[in-house]
Amino acid sequence: xxxxxxxxxxxxxxxxxxxxxxxxxxxxxxxxxxxxxxxxxxxxxxxxxxxxxxxxxxxxxxxxxxxxxxxxxxxxxxxxxxxxxxxxxxxxxxxxxxxxxxxxxxxxxxxxxxxxxxxxxxxxxxxxxxxxxxxxxxxxxxxxxxxxxxxxxxxxxxxxxxxxxxxxxxxxxxxxxxxxxxxxxxxxxxxxxxxxxxxxxxxxxxxxxxxxxxxxxxxxxxxxxxxxxxxxxxxxxxxxxxxxxxxxxxxxxxxxxxxxxxxxxxxxxxxxxxxxxxxxxxxxxxxxxxxxxxxxxxxxxxxxxxxxxxxxxxxxxxxxxxxxxxxxxxxxxxxxxxxxxxx
Amino acid sequence: xxxxxxxxxxxxxxxxxxxxxxxxxxxxxxxxxxxxxxxxxxxxxxxxxxxxxxxxxxxxxxxxxxxxxxxxxxxxxxxxxxxxxxxxxxxxxxxxxxxxxxxxxxxxxxxxxxxxxxxxxxxxxxxxxxxxxxxxxxxxxxxxxxxxxxxxxxxxxxxxxxxxxxxxxxxxxxxxxxxxxxxxxxxxxxxxxxxxxxxxxxxxxxxxxxxxxxxxxxxxxxxxxxxxxxxxxxxxxxxxxxxxxxxxxxxxxxxxxxxxxxxxxxxxxxxxxxxxxxxxxxxxxxxxxxxxxxxxxxxxxxxxxxxxxxxxxxxxxxxxxxxxxxxxxxxxxxxxxxxxxxxxx
Ligand SMILES: Cc1ncc(C[n+]2csc(CCOP(=O)(O)OP(=O)(O)O)c2C)c(N)n1
Numbered sequence: 001x002x003x004x005x006x007x008x009x010x011x012x013x014x015x016x017x018x019x020x021x022x023x024x025x026x027x028x029x030x031x032x033x034x035x036x037x038x039x040x041x042x043x044x045x046x047x048x049x050x051x052x053x054x055x056x057x058x059x060x061x062x063x064x065x066x067x068x069x070x071x072x073x074x075x076x077x078x079x080x081x082x083x084x085x086x087x088x089x090x091x092x093x094x095x096x097x098x099x100x101x102x103x104x105x106x107x108x109x110x111x112x113x114x115x116x117x118x119x120x121x122x123x124x125x126x127x128x129x130x131x132x133x134x135x136x137x138x139x140x141x142x143x144x145x146x147x148x149x150x151x152x153x154x155x156x157x158x159x160x161x162x163x164x165x166x167x168x169x170x171x172x173x174x175x176x177x178x179x180x181x182x183x184x185x186x187x188x189x190x191x192x193x194x195x196x197x198x199x200x201x202x203x204x205x206x207x208x209x210x211x212x213x214x215x216x217x218x219x220x221x222x223x224x225x226x227x228x229x230x231x232x233x234x235x236x237x238x239x240x241x242x243x244x245x246x247x248x249x250x251x252x253x254x255x256x257x258x259x260x261x262x263x264x265x266x267x268x269x270x271x272x273x274x275x276x277x278x279x280x281x282x283x284x285x286x287x288x289x290x291x292x293x294x295x296x297x298x299x300x301x302x303x304x305x306x307x308x309x310x311x312x313x314x315x316x317x318x319x320x321x322x323x324x325x326x327x328x329x330x331x332x333x334x335x336x337x338x339x340x341x342x343x
Numbered sequence: 344x345x346x347x348x349x350x351x352x353x354x355x356x357x358x359x360x361x362x363x364x365x366x367x368x369x370x371x372x373x374x375x376x377x378x379x380x381x382x383x384x385x386x387x388x389x390x391x392x393x394x395x396x397x398x399x400x401x402x403x404x405x406x407x408x409x410x411x412x413x414x415x416x417x418x419x420x421x422x423x424x425x426x427x428x429x430x431x432x433x434x435x436x437x438x439x440x441x442x443x444x445x446x447x448x449x450x451x452x453x454x455x456x457x458x459x460x461x462x463x464x465x466x467x468x469x470x471x472x473x474x475x476x477x478x479x480x481x482x483x484x485x486x487x488x489x490x491x492x493x494x495x496x497x498x499x500x501x502x503x504x505x506x507x508x509x510x511x512x513x514x515x516x517x518x519x520x521x522x523x524x525x526x527x528x529x530x531x532x533x534x535x536x537x538x539x540x541x542x543x544x545x546x547x548x549x550x551x552x553x554x555x556x557x558x559x560x561x562x563x564x565x566x567x568x569x570x571x572x573x574x575x576x577x578x579x580x581x582x583x584x585x586x587x588x589x590x591x592x593x594x595x596x597x598x599x600x601x602x603x604x605x606x607x608x609x610x611x612x613x614x615x616x617x618x619x620x621x622x623x624x625x626x627x628x629x630x631x632x633x634x635x636x637x638x639x640x641x642x643x644x645x646x647x648x649x650x651x652x653x654x655x656x657x658x659x660x661x662x663x664x665x666x667x668x669x670x671x672x673x674x675x676x677x678x679x680x681x682x683x684x685x686x687x688x
Binding site: 081124142145152 | 386414415420424426433438507603
């Protein structure tokens with residue numbers, strides 16, 4: 001049994017104080033968001049083999065606390081960008097589920113009109129500004145959004161989700177340098193899940209050089225956080241957002257997470273040999289959704305009955321959204337030719 | 344002093360014609376365009392390496408930082424890909440960046456952001472986002488510029504959907520196309536040529552736009568059509584001038600914009616003359632010359648009295664040395680020979 005990347009957090013053992021900082025409604029809302037993402041991802045995964053969603057998928061199962069914790073610190077008017085692993089960011093930012101599923105089913109009313117697919121989810125009405133399927137491609141763009149916010153004197157904050165492998169791209173460091181130079185209102189949120197497709201971190205980055213410390217060396221306020229702990233993520237990102245909003249400049253948050261499924265597609269692929277299935281099982285013992293539920297149940301912020309109601313509500317929403325997507329119109333040939341340029 | 348004004352000026356045609364109206368240099372015209380745009384629209388900003396240094400982009404950005412202040416006119420770190428993405432993001436959020444480079448060669452570091460992002464965003468998100476971004480650069484030539492400081496890369500970008508590509512050739516066009524590019528809601532690449540930048544010409548005051556996507560006749564004639572842009576077209580026009588005593592006349596079509604390409608003016612002229620010489624400052628194969636030739640071949644082959652001829656660069660990197668360079672670049676003589684061959688064919 002080889003566990004190369006053990007969970008280093010403390011589950012929710014020291015969260016008593018954090019729990020007290022929030023209302024029960026807010027705490028339950030965080031749980032609801034995570035549970036919703038988990039169930040949506042599972043539903044997508046279950047139906048994926050039917051080959052009706054003709055789009056590559058990158059599931060966030062196991063990483064829900066990162067998406068939800070980070071987005072809970074952002075306002076609707078704050079802008080968010082992300083990479084190819086879009087589902088968590090999009091849903092946590094408030095992106096429309098029907099628009100997402102219609103996009104997966106390649107329908108005209110998908111959130112990008114079937115031009116983008118799963119790697120380009122966006123919903124501007126809630127500040128989900130876009131994404132790039134080129135690793136790290138959205139990092140400079142989000143930095144440019146922050147420049148725009150600063151130049152126009154707006155109150156918003158820009159945020160971008162990036163993976164550990166994205167930090168191997170030069171444009172990330174060009175962006176961090178520029179953001180620090182100009183004190184831009186931006187939060188770089190790095191979900192370190194230790195893998196780039198099948199390649200583990202130690203084959204890509206030198207041992208012992210931590211990602212968040214590199215960002216610190218570029219002059220950013222930078223922290224590392226347990227990405228399976230939604231309250232810890234929320235706290236770290238909220239502090240970063242507050243800094244950005246008050247003109248103190250950019251921050252970097254490295255959240256250590258683990259993806260339970262393969263890099264892309266449905267199911268876990270660890271039996272192909274690039275990681276030990278025991279490592280997945282190890283992380284599943286520290287489930288961000290169940291662990292948090294246990295915390296809330298223990299602290300009497302959530303009841304078993306409330307949880308059941310949530311499950312039902314989510315289930316109904318998912319069924320309705322799939323029905324909507326599957327019965328939506330396909331684009332026509334004419335639709336291919338619109339928006340070649342804008343006026 | 345490799346890039347001394349004297350050197351560049353010596354490459355200009357001696358015959359500086361008197362013009363009607365106010366006369367400006369090419370760089371003054373560009374400077375005026377940027378000044379007007381910055382004054383008109385608070386969302387416009389101008390950036391680039393050394394933009395406010397003593398040489399200030401060959402003078403194009405001279406005085407802008409003083410006039411409009413550092414937040415709107417600023418020098419940048421050496422981060423071409425990052426800054427292109429930052430400009431793209433800023434454009435997507437309502438600003439109108441003008442990102443200037445001394446050389447197109449440096450844009451090669453930014454292809455990811457130009458090709459994968461700026462060009463694609465509007466289409467990819469089904470028209471939800473605009474990218475009003477201008478990227479300006481000046482093609483170098485001579486004095487050892489060599490393989491990495493003299494590339495004319497417009498041909499590489501011509502097949503990228505979503506981009507607009509502009510190549511001015513007069514001070515009037517330089518100003519009007521810059522203003523049109525800044526006003527455009529799509530990413531626009533402007534490629535100047537260093538050897539045109541000391542020209543003088545009539546430039547009206549105030550704001551005007553030269554329409555993007557429309558070519559213009561510089562001359563009208565009957566024997567052939569000379570089609571191209573920028574310095575290559577200027578050279579061909581000089582060659583034509585030297586052949587006038589032989590009674591040769593030509594349509595000289597300045598495309599002004601390579602993308603979208605003005606098919607109408609190309610076909611109109613070639614249908615009339617039946618002979619086409621296509622010229623470009625870039626490599627002849629797979630680029631501007633090839634595309635224009637294909638437009639003709641596909642649309643009016645029956646009008647052709649002779650095979651299409653193209654004059655661009657050979658399929659080689661630019662050599663740095665002076666002697667080799669003379670063999671590498673088409674000269675006025677190359678152009679004259681091409682015209683004569685076309686007429687004899
Ligand atoms: C520039 C670029 N190189 C390679 C790829 C192929 N690719 C897609 S996702 C991926 C892994 C990225 O890992 P990371 O950034 O850590 O994000 P994760 O998938 O773990 O969420 C790779 C290599 C790509 N899309 N873009």
